[in-house]
Amino acid sequence: MALTFSTDPDAAPTSEQDIARINEDPGFGIHFTDHMAAVDWDSEKGWTNARIEPFDDYALSPAGAVLHYAQEAFEGLKAYHRADGSIWLFRPDRNAQRFINSSRRLALPELPAEDFVNSVRELVTVDARWVPTGREQSLYLRPFSVASEPFLGVRPARNVRYAVVASPVGAYFPGGVAPVNIWVESHYGRVANGGTGEAKCGGNYAASLLPQELAHTRGCSQVMFVDSAEHRWLEELGGMNVCIVTADGRLVTPPLNGNILPGVTRDSLLALAPEVGLEPVERPVDIAEIYAGAADGTIAEMFACGTAAVITPIGALTNEGGSHEVPVPADGGRTIALRNMLLDIQYGRVEDTRGWTQRVC
Known part of the structure; x- marks a missing residue:
């Protein structure tokens, strides 16, 4: 009852x-x-x-x-x-x-x-x-x-x-959405295999705070974690999921493997992807693939997503070897198109055809 x-x-x-x-x-x-x-x-x-x-x-x-x-x-x-x-x-x-x-x-x-x-x-x-x-x-x-x-x-x-x-x-970005520089952490791990990565609990966030502070000292806004076993497979930021827009029209994000929080925003964007011409794909992503793709153009955009900021464009990835620029379309590309689409549903500016919203009062 x-x-x-x-x-x-x-x-x-x-x-x-x-x-x-x-x-x-x-x-x-x-x-x-x-x-x-x-x-x-x-x-x-x-x-x-x-x-x-x-x-x-x-x-x-x-x-x-x-x-x-x-x-x-x-x-x-x-x-x-x-x-x-x-x-x-x-x-x-x-x-x-x-x-x-x-x-x-x-x-x-x-x-x-x-x-x-x-x-x-x-x-x-x-x-x-x-x-x-x-x-x-x-x-x-x-x-x-x-x-x-x-x-x-x-x-x-x-x-x-x-x-x-x-x-x-208020708006997470009072001055407007702008691309951020992300530090790719290769020493500290957010979670371990079999740990609490897919749970939303304080310990996961506490583990990300020191790497985040170190990222700030290097001029980066946030920290991105790779897996703690091989230090190569993309997982997530300290409090946001990560998505990649490829030049051949795919929205790629790492699969929910037990280490990654199953974000509600992440799930919603995968569902909305076809409406902006993207095929949603969940697969393992090697960090080396991102560096190479950003350089040769096979990666067209990259962003982080979560409840607080909705979508944050990523403009650069920095590690101990240097900085890797990530393309950011002048008009915001699919990243901003997805962001606007999701906000329009949340604020009731377009019809909610999926039954995602509930009226309270």
Whole structure:
């Protein structure tokens, strides 16, 4: 039976004037709405006490299992304000299923997909006035589960907290989308075979932070990881999937081999590819192939994709041997065509023929 969410309204909600001020330039993940969704779990009762409550700090024991063994998983999706005033979600069912898969890999209880989607819908409904209306603005939603049991033994926690927090966010590129320079990491690995690569969990991101900082010192915006075994097969960036547009009309991306996060944006772009004249292909990609293809013209474009930035064109790949320029069409090419197509669906500017969007209110 699906959970029923009770609502405890914030007694002193943020004023309309303050929300408007925040949404003039919300940044990303800086400001948070008045409420959050929450559900408790324990090994005897299962999921209980589903509620919408005021956003507040957690009281967590210093012995809380998540603090010691990183037993947690999370998701990321957005709510979009449309021109007619309605608010919509984009493919929340896919996020729900990925959250189930991540939870299973981290030995966390699996929140049913229906309850996951309802928790998001209930929070967005209560905090609908926080959804910004500016260009490429949205309400970013962060569902997560953490092991809250105070216990230092190494086993799955018997008490877990699930919550959803929401943050108004602006365009990822306020000055417009521009090509980025990516550092190709050949020493540090993001994940190992059989690890947690296909799960969305904090440990994967933590492992990417030092290489990302090193990339910044080399003048690069982000870091791209290859496999940790042979250091040659393309995997993903620290928080985004990677796609290649070939000169012969293919959209190529590495296959989901257990090391790569199954991105919702990635999956959506593979489905949309034929509409911009591209054949979607999932196959292993050797980093040497990318260097050679960028030089001889067989690679026409390259981009990273994910929920936060949607699509980011890649203009150069840099490694210890130097920089490899990647073609960037003056008109944005298929990269920007795909980006615009996806945004048009999310914001309701074109008909959603695939049933990807859900109206909330």
